[in-house]
Amino acid sequence: MTDQKITTHHGGCHCGAVTWSIEAPSAIHTHTCNCSICDIQHYQHLIVPKSRFTLLTGEEDLSLYTYGSGLAQHYFCKHCGVKSFYVPRSNPDGVSVHARCIDPATLSAIDDEPFDGRNWEKNAASLAHLSRDD
């Protein structure tokens, strides 16, 4: 039932300054996290290996926000404020794109699962495989 065909998805921020593409199945598996920052943004993660993410435009339009451990790199568009992708602490070798920022034209299905980021230390390891190249 799950469509594993690898597709090029396009996405970006709201104003259009930041655009990117990713290689991922057309049916994606996402995580909605309840940690302090994801919860207020209702961030819906699609984590991919860095090699499957390409920033197309907007490198100079990004601002970086860090807090706490400083390990997660929260990039957001300095014009519209949208965080369309970032480098998560759980996956420093990967990129998490916000599934709501993907152009839905290429998506066949979205299967979302809650992720308990409030208990990050206990759960983060379960995400590590998502950014590995296979």
Ligand SMILES: [Zn+2]
């Ligand atoms: Zn923008």
